[in-house]
Amino acid sequence: MEMPAPNPAIVAKKAELVRRLTEVLPETAVIHDEAETRAYECDALTAYRCPPLAAVLPSTTQEVSDVLRICHQMGVPVVPRGSGTSLAGGALPTADSVILGVARMNAVLETDYDNRFIRVQTGRTNLSVTGAVEADGFFYAPDPSSQLACAIAGNIAMNSGGAHCLKYGVTTNNLMGVTMVLMDGTITEIGGAHLDAAGLDLLGVICGSEGQLGVVTEATLRILAKPEGALPVLMGFDTNEGAGACVSDIIKAGVLPVAIEFMDRPCIEACEAFAKAGYPMCEALLIIEVEGSPEEIRHQLSLIKEIAAAHNPVDYREAADADEAYRIWLGRKSAFGAMGQINDYMCLDGTIPVSALPEVLRRIGELSKHYGLGVANVFHAGDGNMHPLILYNANQPGQLELCEAFGADILRLCVEVGGCLTGEHGVGIEKRDLMVDQFAPVDLEAQMAVKDVFDPAWLLNPAKVFPLASSEARRAVKIAAE
Amino acid sequence: MRPETEAELAGLIAGRDAPLWIRGGGTAGVVPDAADVLETSGLAGISLYEPGALTLVVKAGTPLAEVEGVLAAEGQRLAFEPADLRGVLGASGEPTIGAVAAMNVSGPRRIQAGACRDFMLGVRYVDGLGTIVKNGGRVMKNVTGYDLVKLMSGACGTLGVLTEVSMKVLPMPEAQGCVMVDGLAPDAAVQAMSAALGSPYDVTGAAHLPVGVDGAPVTMVRVEGFGAQVDYRTGKLRDLLGRFGNVRVETEAERVAAGWRYVRDLEGFVGVEGDLWRISVKPSDGPAVLAGLNAVKAQMDWGGGLIWAVVPAGTDVRARMSVAGHATLVRGTGQPRFHPETPVNAQLAAGLRAKFDPKGMFNPGLMGAN
Ligand SMILES: Cc1cc2nc3c(=O)[nH]c(=O)nc-3n(C[C@H](O)[C@H](O)[C@H](O)COP(=O)(O)OP(=O)(O)OC[C@H]3O[C@@H](n4cnc5c(N)ncnc54)[C@H](O)[C@@H]3O)c2cc1C
Ligand SMILES: Cc1cc2nc3c(=O)[nH]c(=O)nc-3n(C[C@H](O)[C@H](O)[C@H](O)COP(=O)(O)OP(=O)(O)OC[C@H]3O[C@@H](n4cnc5c(N)ncnc54)[C@H](O)[C@@H]3O)c2cc1C
Numbered sequence: 003m004e005m006p007a008p009n010p011a012i013v014a015k016k017a018e019l020v021r022r023l024t025e026v027l028p029e030t031a032v033i034h035d036e037a038e039t040r041a042y043e044c045d046a047l048t049a050y051r052c053p054p055l056a057a058v059l060p061s062t063t064q065e066v067s068d069v070l071r072i073c074h075q076m077g078v079p080v081v082p083r084g085s086g087t088s089l090a091g092g093a094l095p096t097a098d099s100v101i102l103g104v105a106r107m108n109a110v111l112e113t114d115y116d117n118r119f120i121r122v123q124t125g126r127t128n129l130s131v132t133g134a135v136e137a138d139g140f141f142y143a144p145d146p147s148s149q150l151a152c153a154i155a156g157n158i159a160m161n162s163g164g165a166h167c168l169k170y171g172v173t174t175n176n177l178m179g180v181t182m183v184l185m186d187g188t189i190t191e192i193g194g195a196h197l198d199a200a201g202l203d204l205l206g207v208i209c210g211s212e213g214q215l216g217v218v219t220e221a222t223l224r225i226l227a228k229p230e231g232a233l234p235v236l237m238g239f240d241t242n243e244g245a246g247a248c249v250s251d252i253i254k255a256g257v258l259p260v261a262i263e264f265m266d267r268p269c270i271e272a273c274e275a276f277a278k279a280g281y282p283m284c285e286a287l288l289i290i291e292v293e294g295s296p297e298e299i300r301h302q303l304s305l306i307k308e309i310a311a312a313h314n315p316v317d318y319r320e321a322a323d324a325d326e327a328y329r330i331w332l333g334r335k336s337a338f339g340a341m342g343q344i345n346d347y348m349c350l351d352g353t354i355p356v357s358a359l360p361e362v363l364r365r366i367g368e369l370s371k372h373y374g375l376g377v378a379n380v381f382h383a384g385d386g387n388m389h390p391l392i393l394y395n396a397n398q399p400g401q402l403e404l405c406e407a408f409g410a411d412i413l414r415l416c417v418e419v420g421g422c423l424t425g426e427h428g429v430g431i432e433k434r435d436l437m438v439d440q441f442a443p444v445d446l447e448a449q450m451a452v453k454d455v456f457d458p459a460w461l462l463n464p465a466k467v468f469p470l471a472s473s474e475a476r477r478a479v480k481i482a483a484e
Numbered sequence: 485m486r487p488e489t490e491a492e493l494a495g496l497i498a499g500r501d502a503p504l505w506i507r508g509g510g511t512a513g514v515v516p517d518a519a520d521v522l523e524t525s526g527l528a529g530i531s532l533y534e535p536g537a538l539t540l541v542v543k544a545g546t547p548l549a550e551v552e553g554v555l556a557a558e559g560q561r562l563a564f565e566p567a568d569l570r571g572v573l574g575a576s577g578e579p580t581i582g583a584v585a586a587m588n589v590s591g592p593r594r595i596q597a598g599a600c601r602d603f604m605l606g607v608r609y610v611d612g613l614g615t616i617v618k619n620g621g622r623v624m625k626n627v628t629g630y631d632l633v634k635l636m637s638g639a640c641g642t643l644g645v646l647t648e649v650s651m652k653v654l655p656m657p658e659a660q661g662c663v664m665v666d667g668l669a670p671d672a673a674v675q676a677m678s679a680a681l682g683s684p685y686d687v688t689g690a691a692h693l694p695v696g697v698d699g700a701p702v703t704m705v706r707v708e709g710f711g712a713q714v715d716y717r718t719g720k721l722r723d724l725l726g727r728f729g730n731v732r733v734e735t736e737a738e739r740v741a742a743g744w745r746y747v748r749d750l751e752g753f754v755g756v757e758g759d760l761w762r763i764s765v766k767p768s769d770g771p772a773v774l775a776g777l778n779a780v781k782a783q784m785d786w787g788g789g790l791i792w793a794v795v796p797a798g799t800d801v802r803a804r805m806s807v808a809g810h811a812t813l814v815r816g817t818g819q820p821r822f823h824p825e826t827p828v829n830a831q832l833a834a835g836l837r838a839k840f841d842p843k844g845m846f847n848p849g850l851m852g853a854n
Contacts, residue, residue, distance in 0.1 A: 200825055201823070201829065204833070205634075207632065253537075254655070425626060455835035
């Protein structure tokens, strides 16, 4: 993955930039020492690193505005950052950029149960939003596995999902409003505690724009009453086709589980070895969770059992209580940890039409043989969002490149069967160069035109999302203006 | 003009620069005199429907009724519950799925299931230069590139002509029930609806009719699901709402459906003279806004957050709103149909229009388009 070369004219202005930033921020909020800027050299895509020119940690929307105004005037690129858990390199800096971190902006501004929303500063972590309301019986629904660490800022920028989005939707479906600062320092409010916007749905395009349209400092989020209870069921199948058909029949029958997770044999084996959750050894395993009162749960599980029976499961276990539920989820939740024990791994994130599941798994198996790298599949089966984990050895020269080539082939396969490159992690730098496989040049042009409007100088997170060749002319304008 | 294919449409647009009014079923009302009409009815038909994947891909000019019929045959539906406002708009013709998408039309279930835009997975459209563009796709989770799907839904055709939309559909529930509280004033009604919406019983509709079918105020709370589930939840809600007033429960499916159709389609508004407004506010602000309207006829949906009101012609409803929110003039003239955006957002919107429709052709006069 290439990044544009830093602009020496910008790097040369570092001293002036730091001086001006410290005029508007407390000294502790401007990080420019080379050793300290290293803390911001990467996100969770750790294969790519580059310390920024400086990092700033503002505490208010006004400070964010002041920083952006200065960077805008000086022509310095800005990379917004939440908690740095992006798996796509979304928060990766360049050597001529300023990291703008919102981590210090983590306050709850307003909690309103009658109107079912919470307003927070976006540096607040995902889990602590639920933490602020759960004692009163409410929760914030989108639940990425990284929810302990990731911030609402990054969730909005990536339109993050979670295990329960089959029922509750992803970030964009739970976001009601934002306060956002444009690259020139202009502060704007979009949406709020009422539903839907006056005029164009700007909120809809901001969510998922990967920090390229503005810096989001506050968010109004929908909160929901916690369900009375939830229980999972686990079932094993001796073919992927059987598991896939079972998922499809459950959905068709009108049961709407909150989660349907799928694991294939390599994944089951690795998780079992790691977590000893007592999983059956079989080709495919489903974990399905339903919600409601005890009677409602029993009823839904009885329907699911009846449907599953037609697909000859080799194992079927209902959780009778919280402890059994914990054991069923244990293996799935330790999937990434389990892989990490065995090997270095790369986590992909393509989405496919649910009906293409058996074919895609078969072809991933063929590719795995071709590349000589192992792969394990975990999968949000209800919505087709796949997470193939490719195993490789980072210390062996050439393996990262081989792994990336394998990953690219899998993502192209997702597109070929009617799906897409990324279901929840975002494009960042990781999938940037594959965008041409999903979109025609005119499709990318339409998206870049949106950035032209919000950030005409292309200073906000400029080297992401769009293939460098496609965005080059626009980024060149900025450099020419130096 | 009535193109039969997307390519033909693209050619038509590329070759002109005079204003153009996009028309689906034409049921939403006026066409400015200056604009030629572009009919979308030639772009019709279902391109793909996979019930097991809850996915529908359909051409924009397809009648909404046809879409709903095809889904119903598989026991599925558009969960955002688009309304049929022909009665109250005095229109005939067949509303189209493309217009529903372009207007982001959503009914009572919007508070629980989401708006039309939340169910839109992908679009194909022709922009103001005649370029065919696609965004999103047909899969449920997709964050690949910017979400122009949301931008197009709700743009009312001012950014381009939708040619095809993909949507997530949902199963129709086995049963539905409605819990009704009699005789509440609007503020008590909103409190009751907030209590219901803040409960774990997954309420899928919460509306208040100051004058119900029998002439008295009624507050309605809907639940949907399996039969036993609906019985359980209506029972729980009956207990929860007992402190607000006399509570009744209806679980006869056809009666519940008819009651919510009455709310959704504004059946009680048919024949009432005056301007028709649609106002979105924070639910707890609803009663005060309603009181300030001097409405001839009104109802609250979305737990109090959506007010539909008929007011004497020419009333400046926006001047009477002192809270955050927005008001749309759905029937009537003499005022802008859409709520003015803040100056910064209006400038962003104008910038987007200049990019998507540089010749300023689409739907002149509507929503900031000129
Ligand atoms: C172990 C692990 C599990 C994960 N599981 C999931 C999962 O289940 N589902 C899922 O969707 N993702 C998952 N992720 C990915 C990641 O956690 C999400 O993308 C998350 O939303 C990133 O949030 P962050 O605050 O860490 O953002 P960062 O990594 O700091 O930034 C992400 C992007 O947001 C932009 N950004 C940050 N702050 C702002 C701001 N204030 N304004 C505008 N743009 C901003 C950045 O420029 C960047 O492009 C996982 C990651 C890890 C490491
Ligand atoms: C200001 C206003 C607000 C409304 N609000 C609501 C509401 O909140 N709830 C509700 O149920 N109904 C609402 N309606 C009515 C609603 O428009 C109709 O329910 C339905 O969308 C009409 O379908 P149609 O095919 O007859 O639309 P038409 O009357 O043909 O078109 C409606 C609008 O959509 C545009 N349009 C149509 N097809 C396309 C396309 N393929 N691509 C791009 N743009 C297209 C048209 O230019 C026009 O602006 C509103 C109407 C108006 C005028």
